[in-house]
């Protein structure tokens with residue numbers, strides 16, 4: 490059993506041929522993940538009991554001749570901002586270091602109903618705020634490809650687990666790039682679905698108008714399978730969409746000849762030279778596959794960082810108000826009054842980045858500044874969304890870099906938050922517009938660092954995005 494290279498199909502095949510049982514696979518995978526974890530710090534919690542009982546259920550189904558489901562027996566890792574009943578969910582925060590949720594996120598329920606085996610919970614930036622996984626209260630994650638470099642963030646642990654091969658697929662969350670950027674840095678596929686495609690019930694809220702749950706996988710097809718399993722309307726999340734979920738895998742393997750692809754000129758300024766070269770050769774590959782390439786413009790791109798960091802901090806300041814030491818969290822001891830208890834709990838509990846965002850967010854929402862910052866940012870968001878609407882009237886998909894540079898060194902950007910925020914420049918626009926976008930591996934630099942290429946599609950057009958990514962993956966192998 491070659492755990493690090495397994496795909497969903499390989500698991501299915503192995504189970505069918507009885508080369509291993511789901512229980513054997515789950516226990517081997519747990520053992521392997523534990524042994525590998527000191528190298529990356531990708532997992533914060535393992536849930537052996539839950540994994541083994543889910544695996545036993547898959548084996549029982551197989552023994553009865555039943556279909557164990559599209560993820561039957563597949564080892565999965567779940568980002569630690571997604572709630573798992575009875576399994577500690579920390580959100581990378583000291584505040585929730587001992588928090589054990591009383592219910593499961595809908596995405597978790599769906600992936601277990603599909604036969605998926607949750608091995609554990611993965612490390613991330615505190616409350617998913619960050620681009621390097623260095624904001625975790627439980628230490629940074631190391632990039633499995635280059636241990637002195639970051640895996641990207643905030644879903645660094647989920648990307649590292651899949652890249653390292655300890656999980657076949659994983660769940661992450663993306664508010665401004667937290668799935669695509671770590672996927673790009675670690676050399677795996679990462680998908681941000683359309684806003685509303687996947688229920689956020691049980692996803693710890695960071696910025697509710699931007700938060701998404703989405704898959705990581707080593708192949709485009711596996712990412713499509715995982716998305717199909719978790720997607721679709723959920724009565725528990727009023728923002729989840731009723732749009733039908735296509736059978737993405739069945740739509741793969743099509744020819745992409747004639748697909749019109751736009752290259753937004755604003756996304757190709759200021760790239761690291763090797764990143765630029767790799768993306769350029771990716772575009773050549775798409776041409777070879779018969780895609781029609783055109784230059785397009787998304788003129789509001791320059792305002793995206795400012796717009797995002799106003800809206801996300803405003804929403805975060807409100808969402809994080811609930812961590813006050815009363816209900817869920819750690820409570821600072823020895824406070825002489827209620828006010829002091831709130832202040833001490835939050836002051837001791839939150840890390841620097843969360844505090845920065847709470848202050849920024851409170852500021853942009855305060856009387857007198859609301860119009861100047863928050864309201865204006867909302868209007869700019871409208872312009873960014875309109876840029877994409879205009880673009881998709883002309884082209885079927887957009888191709889761009891994911892990040893201006895490959896994985897940077899641990900510690901390189903921690904002291905300069907603005908520099909860190911700038912690394913999100915090509916990913917936050919997709920979240921602001923609510924469109925589906927993904928990172929697909931596009932080669933490595935001379936130093937061996939992976940670079941991802943981003944494919945963006947119109948609302949609910951994930952099928953086209955997957956088809957392009959899959960054709961690209963097959964062509965580039």
Ligand code: GLN
Nearest residue numbers: 617618619664665666667
């Ligand atoms: N890096 C971005 C931020 O810090 C995105 C985070 C995310 O997508 N969760 O806000």
